[in-house]
Amino acid sequence: MIRGLIGAIGLCVMATHALAAEPVEIGIGYLRHAGVKSTLSLVELPAENDGIAGARLAIEDNNTTGKFLNQHFTLDEVRLKDGDDPAQAAAALGDRVGLIVADLPADQLLKAADALRDRGTVLLNAGATDDRLREQDCRANIIHVAPTRSMLADALAQYLVWKQWRRWLLVAGSHDADKLYADALRRAATRFGAKIVQERTFEDTGGARRTDSGVTLIQRQMPVFTQQAPAYDVLVAADESEVFAAYLPYRTWDPRPVAGSAGLVPASWDAAQDQWGAVQLQNRFMKLNFRRMTALDMQAWTAVRMVGEAASRANTNDTRKLFDFIKGPNFSVAAFKGQRLTLRDWNLQLRQPILLVDGRMVVSVSPQEGFLHQVSELDTLGIDRPETKCKLQ
Amino acid sequence: MWQRCLLGFATLWIAAASPAWSYVAYVSNEKGNTVSIIDTEKWAVTNTIKVGQRPRGIEFTRDGKYVMVAVGDDDTIQLIDAKTEKVVDTLPSGPDPELFIQDAAGKILYVANENDNTVTVIDIEKRSRIGDIQVGVEPEGMALSPDGKTLINTSETTSMAHFIDTATRKIVANVLVDARPRFAEFKHDGSELWVSSEIGGTVSIVDPAKHAVTGKITFNIPGLRSEAIQAVGIGITKDDKTAFVALGPANRVAIVDATTHTVTKYLLVGQRVWHMAFTPDEKYLLVTNGISNDVSVIDVAAQKVIKTIQVGELPWGVTIAQP
Numbered sequence: 255m256i257r258g259l260i261g262a263i264g265l266c267v268m269a270t271h272a273l274a275a276e277p278v279e280i281g282i283g284y285l286r287h288a289g290v291k292s293t294l295s296l297v298e299l300p301a302e303n304d305g306i307a308g309a310r311l312a313i314e315d316n317n318t319t320g321k322f323l324n325q326h327f328t329l330d331e332v333r334l335k336d337g338d339d340p341a342q343a344a345a346a347l348g349d350r351v352g353l354i355v356a357d358l359p360a361d362q363l364l365k366a367a368d369a370l371r372d373r374g375t376v377l378l379n380a381g382a383t384d385d386r387l388r389e390q391d392c393r394a395n396i397i398h399v400a401p402t403r404s405m406l407a408d409a410l411a412q413y414l415v416w417k418q419w420r421r422w423l424l425v426a427g428s429h430d431a432d433k434l435y436a437d438a439l440r441r442a443a444t445r446f447g448a449k450i451v452q453e454r455t456f457e458d459t460g461g462a463r464r465t466d467s468g469v470t471l472i473q474r475q476m477p478v479f480t481q482q483a484p485a486y487d488v489l490v491a492a493d494e495s496e497v498f499a500a501y502l503p504y505r506t507w508d509p510r511p512v513a514g515s516a517g518l519v520p521a522s523w524d525a526a527q528d529q530w531g532a533v534q535l536q537n538r539f540m541k542l543n544f545r546r547m548t549a550l551d552m553q554a555w556t557a558v559r560m561v562g563e564a565a566s567r568a569n570t571n572d573t574r575k576l577f578d579f580i581k582g583p584n585f586s587v588a589a590f591k592g593q594r595l596t597l598r599d600w601n602l603q604l605r606q607p608i609l610l611v612d613g614r615m616v617v618s619v620s621p622q623e624g625f626l627h628q629v630s631e632l633d634t635l636g637i638d639r640p641e642t643k644c645k646l647q
Numbered sequence: 648m649w650q651r652c653l654l655g656f657a658t659l660w661i662a663a664a665s666p667a668w669s670y671v672a673y674v675s676n677e678k679g680n681t682v683s684i685i686d687t688e689k690w691a692v693t694n695t696i697k698v699g700q701r702p703r704g705i706e707f708t709r710d711g712k713y714v715m716v717a718v719g720d721d722d723t724i725q726l727i728d729a730k731t732e733k734v735v736d737t738l739p740s741g742p743d744p745e746l747f748i749q750d751a752a753g754k755i756l757y758v759a760n761e762n763d764n765t766v767t768v769i770d771i772e773k774r775s776r777i778g779d780i781q782v783g784v785e786p787e788g789m790a791l792s793p794d795g796k797t798l799i800n801t802s803e804t805t806s807m808a809h810f811i812d813t814a815t816r817k818i819v820a821n822v823l824v825d826a827r828p829r830f831a832e833f834k835h836d837g838s839e840l841w842v843s844s845e846i847g848g849t850v851s852i853v854d855p856a857k858h859a860v861t862g863k864i865t866f867n868i869p870g871l872r873s874e875a876i877q878a879v880g881i882g883i884t885k886d887d888k889t890a891f892v893a894l895g896p897a898n899r900v901a902i903v904d905a906t907t908h909t910v911t912k913y914l915l916v917g918q919r920v921w922h923m924a925f926t927p928d929e930k931y932l933l934v935t936n937g938i939s940n941d942v943s944v945i946d947v948a949a950q951k952v953i954k955t956i957q958v959g960e961l962p963w964g965v966t967i968a969q970p
Contacts, residue, residue, distance in 0.1 A: 315784050315804055315805075318764060318783055318784045318804075318805060319783055319784065319802075319804070319805040319806070319807065322783065322805070322807060322809070322818070322821035323821070323823075531761075531785065531803060531827075534743070534761050534762060534785050534803075534804075535804075537762055538762075538784075559804075563806075563826075566806070566823060567823070586826060586846065586847070587826070588803070588804065588806075588826040588827045588846040592896075593846065593874035593875070593877075594826060594846045594847065594848070594874060627872075630872060630874065631872055631874070632874070
């Protein structure tokens with residue numbers, strides 16, 4: 255009866271009426287991988303609650319809104335252990351909730367998605383940047399909140415080209431993820447008119463990330479590694495595996511800036527982002543978690559807020575209806591990026607501006623001025639509709 | 648005594664010397680941590696005052712003696728003496744005050760505090776905090792119904808207009824609007840509440856009696872992508888016939904037929920146009936252009952931009968009173 259009344263009023267909601275009833279419960283799952291990422295820089299070591307801390311804040315934000323709409327949000331957290339089957343874990347979580355924020359590597363995410371496909375559970379990918387998840391391996395039940403490698407690479411390339419740093423020395427790591435990022439950077443160079451003057455591979459030969467006299471050695475290694483390069487403007491590093499890129503700034507043979515995996519880094523978020531009202535979000539995050547907000551925290555926050563936004567606009571806790579609303583033409587979410595974020599309907603990727611950060615400051619935000627697009631300038635970042643290999647099913 | 652007499656004489660003399668009404672406009676410069684004072688006859692900045700950190704919301708007190716300016720990063724509202732043009736006192740707002748509104752008598756001030764989801768109620772004369780109201784995430788826009796009975800607060804991340812009973816200070820209704828509502832303004836006859844949404848890029852028309860969105864103003868500027876059109880400041884003429892809406896990074900002010908809710912014209916102004924204020928005679932409308940660091944002057948009747956005035960860094964809010 256009360257729901258009917260609210261429905262009849264449409265977008266308007268009268269809390270005085272709704273408060274009389276029990277709140278509508280909306281459970282959101284959070285499924286995360288077992289591994290812990292190691293970084294070269296001690297200050298960048300991810301916190302134990304990296305990602306999920308953002309989801310928890312978004313649950314609080316959703317509930318502040320929810321109390322006026324008689325909706326209540328909860329987070330159901332599951333962390334895989336080494337050797338756990340992601341499909342089983344996802345299915346078990348899917349018994350309790352209709353929407354799951356996932357921070358899983360690509361293969362595990364696909365297993366989870368396929369296990370959930372027939373029961374209508376929706377995954378929100380907050381962690382994996384792999385383009386193939388949005389292209390040949392796309393799934394109709396995964397919404398991608400994390401940007402892709404190609405979006406990140408394009409965001410960086412636009413800025414470097416705007417800066418007239420068109421000659422790149424590309425240095426890629428030897429792991430698969432590094433190669434994928436290097437692929438995205440190569441594609442970006444071609445798209446935006448940069449020239450890769452030479453490519454080098456930094457082989458990971460093993461060894462510790464932390465030693466007592468590491469700096470002395472690195473100071474000798476990096477200049478040698480980067481010497482005798484053809485004339486270049488900027489060294490672009492692809493090192494997702496955290497093996498060498500952070501060692502490059504200030505140590506290249508030629509005095510050149512570094513970008514990519516170190517130096518000027520493209521990211522969905524940064525602790526230094528303070529534009530477009532972001533200070534409020536940064537403050538709320540700090541108050542709740544006693545640390546600064548990372549890109550993964552922001553991606554998880556955005557995923558949970560997308561569900562909250564759909565729940566308040568569509569006024570429902572029904573998974574199907576929520577999913578339909580998020581995929582529909584009227585959906586957008588505000589995420590402190592200066593403009594509304596919407597979904598690419600062909601592969602369910604969230605469009606978003608990308609920050610370019612140097613570890614202390616936000617240097618710029620892409621898309622850069624002048625990179626035009628007939629639909630949305632945000633679609634100058636990443637693989638666009640005409641090129642997509644995705645067939646949603 | 649002699650001094651006051653002299654001052655009084657001087658004021659009289661100035662008034663007599665200027666046949667047209669001349670007003671002073673105070674502009675808060677968010678990044679410059681200053682307030683620029685503009686003489687609306689000369690259309691020139693006559694003084695720049697240093698204020699606290701991140702000045703945004705700015706209003707004259709009803710008696711015209713002070714200008715209140717919210718300095719968010721100092722967690723307070725400063726009072727500028729309109730005569731001496733100096734900061735003379737502060738009001739105890741909550742953390743990070745942004746926008747505020749005073750009642751018709753000029754006694755009570757309602758302040759949106761972005762950081763802790765509250766609206767603070769302040770006794771202006773006693774300079775004391777007399778209450779808090781819990782609202783949604785990131786409260787920002789503030790409006791009072793013409794009868795003074797209903798206070799509106801909009802919360803940015805919650806995307807709602809909260810209707811608050813000023814007598815009980817309790818929320819009586821919440822109306823969902825488009826994303827990141829920034830500003831709220833009643834029509835002078837109280838028949839409609841207008842709420843602008845920055846990220847949504849629309850103005851919602853709310854029926855204040857039914858607490859329901861009854862219409863939406865959308866903006867469509869050829870050659871501009873829709874994400875760049877972000878509705879922020881609103882000004883409605885006293886006859887409730889014409890409204891002006893600042894469109895942020897679209898660098899335009901929309902002129903809206905306030906009866907039919909249709910856009911009749913777009914005026915090109917400076918970059919990132921944010922808030923606005925009419926001169927009391929409603930001949931002119933001043934709008935702040937954040938990124939181009941200037942204020943555009945719009946001739947209301949002619950519907951034309953007639954002047955641009957350089958002010959401080961990142962102008963945000965503007966308030967005007969008679970000298």
